[in-house]
Amino acid sequence: MKERIxxxxxxxxxxxxxxxxxxxxxxxxxxxxxxxxxxxxxTLDTLDGQGHLAFAADVGREEDVKxxxxxxxxxxGRLDFLFNNAGRNGPxxxxxxxxxxxxxxxxxxxxxxxxxxxxxxxxxxKRQDPRGGRIVNNGSISAHVPRPLSAPYTATKHAIxxxxxxxxxxxxxxxxxxxxxxxxxxxxxxxxxxxxxxxxPDGTLMPEPRMDVQDVARTLSxxxxxxxxxxxxxxxxxxxxxxxxxxx
Numbered sequence: 001m002k003e004r005i006x007x008x009x010x011x012x013x014x015x016x017x018x019x020x021x022x023x024x025x026x027x028x029x030x031x032x033x034x035x036x037x038x039x040x041x042x043t044l045d046t047l048d049g050q051g052h053l054a055f056a057a058d059v060g061r062e063e064d065v066k067x068x069x070x071x072x073x074x075x076x077g078r079l080d081f082l083f084n085n086a087g088r089n090g091p092x093x094x095x096x097x098x099x100x101x102x103x104x105x106x107x108x109x110x111x112x113x114x115x116x117x118x119x120x121x122x123x124x125x126k127r128q129d130p131r132g133g134r135i136v137n138n139g140s141i142s143a144h145v146p147r148p149l150s151a152p153y154t155a156t157k158h159a160i161x162x163x164x165x166x167x168x169x170x171x172x173x174x175x176x177x178x179x180x181x182x183x184x185x186x187x188x189x190x191x192x193x194x195x196x197x198x199x200x201p202d203g204t205l206m207p208e209p210r211m212d213v214q215d216v217a218r219t220l221s222x223x224x225x226x227x228x229x230x231x232x233x234x235x236x237x238x239x240x241x242x243x244x245x246x247x248x
Contacts, residue, residue, distance in 0.1 A: 003051075005076045006224065007031040007068075009059050009117060010086035012039030014188030015138070015216050017046070019083060022217035023224060024048045029076065033057045033068055034086065059086045059113030060105075069120040078128040081224050082121045084114040084137045087156075089190060092149040092199060103152045110156035111163075118167055118178075125176050132175025134231075136223055137164050141184035141236070141244055148199045168233060177231040179223055184238025185210045200243065211239040 006023045010016040011032030020030050024047040032040045032054040040054035055071050057064040072079055087110045090102050118135055125133040143161045146154035160180065167178035185191055187210040197205035219237045226232060238244060 003076065004028045004080045005031065005072065005078055006081040006083065007033065007072065007079055007117070007121070008083045008085055009033045009113065010138075011043055011054070012036050013043070014190065015183065015186055015213050016083075016085045017043045018213035018217040019085065019220045021046055021048070022214075022221040023081070024052065026221055026225065028081065028224070029053075031055065031068075031072055031076075033059065058109075059117055060108030062116055065113075065116040065120055068117075069124060073124060078133075079121055079124050080133045082117060082133070082135045083220060083224075084117055084135065084160075086110075086113050087138060087140075089150070089153050092147075094149065095151045098152065106152040107156055110153070111159050114160060114163060118163070122167075122171070122174070122176060126174045130175075132228060133177075134224065134226070134228075135167060135171075135176065135178040136220065137167075137178070137180045139164065139180040139182040139234075141182055141238060141242075143180070143182050144236075145244070148201055164233070168231065175228060177226075177228065179232045180234050181216070181220060181223065182234065182236040182238075183216055184236070184244055185242045186213045186216050186239075187211065188213055206243075208243065209239040209241040211237075 006028040008016050008020050011020050012034035024030050030052045034040050037056040044054045057068045090106050137160050139160045140157045142154045143157040164180040194208040197207050200206050223232045
């Protein structure tokens with residue numbers, strides 16, 4: 001194929017921006033999606049090559065996702081790679097202090113958003129020629145173990161693991177591979193608080209090491225470059241000294 005098309009949700013900053021830059025350098029035409037058009041445009045200006053697209057959308061809204069994929073289909077006629085990266089966290093509070101609307105918003109972005117984008121990607125990848133493609137879901141370290149006071153975020157990331165396994169199974173007959181990247185403490189807006197100390201399972205506050213987002217981008221670039229005959233089902237990339245194996 002002359003062109004490879006990649007969609008990155010949550011592409012306006014942090015991990016999404018770094019991964020978009022890496023895939024553009026690898027020769028992909030990159031479609032950026034996120035809630036803030038201005039942030040997407042800033043990412044767009046940093047990408048190598050031509051023919052990229054930035055489209056504001058809330059992935060938790062079915063109509064927004066339909067419009068996003070209509071834009072991809074109209075402009076490129078195919079999608080080769082989807083990075084389900086969009087996500088949000090919630091306040092660190094006991095579950096009985098968590099508003100239901102906050103729970104629903106986190107579920108809507110992290111889980112329903114990944115489902116809606118994967119659903120639309122399957123439909124396009126099944127009918128394009130050549131058919132097939134690859135989906136990578138952002139699982140996070142919380143797909144394995146929780147942080148204190150993180151029930152909604154952790155629940156979505158455990159659910160993402162189930163979604164990944166199901167998509168990997170169901171995608172076989174359509175030449176669609178699905179994998180998951182579990183990221184620990186990438187230096188982004190979401191982890192800025194870790195420099196000053198975050199709550200640990202023993203009740204103490206402790207600063208945690210972070211890694212450069214470029215380490216995530218290089219990992220995703222590797223996953224995206226795999227041939228259709230191979231799949232990295234689960235990959236963990238994390239700050240070497242972060243408390244993970246011993247968390248809790």
